[in-house]
Amino acid sequence: MKLLKRILKWAGIVILVLVVVSGLFLFVSYWQSSNDCDRDIAVPAHPMKAIRKCEYGSLTLRTVEKPIPTDDQVLIKVRAASLNAADGHLLRGSFVMRPLTGMRKPKDSRFGIDCAGTVEAVGKNVTQFKPGDEVFGAANGAIAEYVCAPERTLVTKPDNVTFEQAGSVAVAGLTALQGLRNQGNIQPGQKVLVNGASGGVGTFAVQIAKAFGAEVTAVCSPRNLEQARSIGADHVIDYTKEDFTVGDQRYDMIFDNVGNHTIAERRRVLAPNGVCVLAGMGSAGKHEGQWSRLAGNLKSFFVSPFISQKFKFFIAKVLKVDLGVLRDLMQEGKLTPVIDREYPMSKTAEALDYLEEGHARGKIVIKIE
């Protein structure tokens, strides 16, 4: 009895010390966290305009020092960039992520990922690009007049698309491609349903699934039915009138950008060995039901190994080889990025607000002039 009491006493002390130490650690790291906005010099030697998230929740257009490429980097004069759901999440900085992204302020104040532009200069180890080349891909801090990126996240821009179109491709295009091909193992002739077919990822998914030879059903709101048909959907479902999980049709793959149906409902319309690719949880921004959708996606991920139909969660990766696949599809005329609206860089915050209303019809582009 005495021994048990001593064990409990010491366990209590250890837990208390751990709580106090981690509290202190969080407190110190909270007040110490800063970013390059605090260090920006008043008059940059080589000034450029860029969007910065100096504080969580707000975007500012600042005059900052033009970046210098390292030996392995390419300096791009940005012509167009685009917004993604992740940009809004990073801007708000959920408390779960803050130990990584910065406790009080974002550690990295740069903003935007997708971009297209012209190569201005290259580091001495860069072999695939030269000044003057037109490129697109992913670069941290894309919403700026200039940005640096490693050559492995860029490919050459096809001549038959605009900078605005190319600058909207990276994150959404890679998500659609990797979801359909790597997770869904898409095959010609398969029946593929894209839930959430009218937004950034959905408009790429419909076209890429068609390019792989699938028979595509697009689920969207009534105002987007025509758009879905125009980018190649064979069938369209208006989700305000029809629930795709109650019909007689069976699908080899559901590419799900929304996650607003239960596992049982989706299994009902999946073929016996069908795959549900869990790409997203609905529109960009905060919206009702996102936590229940997250819980649903987590549950389906854990249930999946024990059933014949598969539910596959994934996070897209920026891979040069896949950017090359998207480039070739555009060059062959099989993929044309759908642009909803274009905003100047000074209106990036407004553009993000529009995206986060949750009814984007394709991609939201930031033009850098």
Ligand SMILES: NC(=O)c1ccc[n+]([C@@H]2O[C@H](COP(=O)([O-])OP(=O)(O)OC[C@H]3O[C@@H](n4cnc5c(N)ncnc54)[C@H](OP(=O)(O)O)[C@@H]3O)[C@@H](O)[C@H]2O)c1
């Ligand atoms: N896994 C990854 O690596 C990855 C990468 C990028 C994005 N994502 C996620 O993928 C999701 C989609 O991203 P996004 O960029 O395409 O967002 P988005 O541009 O905001 O588009 C979302 C679309 O969802 C549609 N929608 C909303 N409720 C719907 C419903 N009940 N049924 C059918 N469609 C509905 C909206 O169309 P209507 O106006 O017609 O309602 C909207 O066009 C997000 O959750 C995002 O976080 C994941």
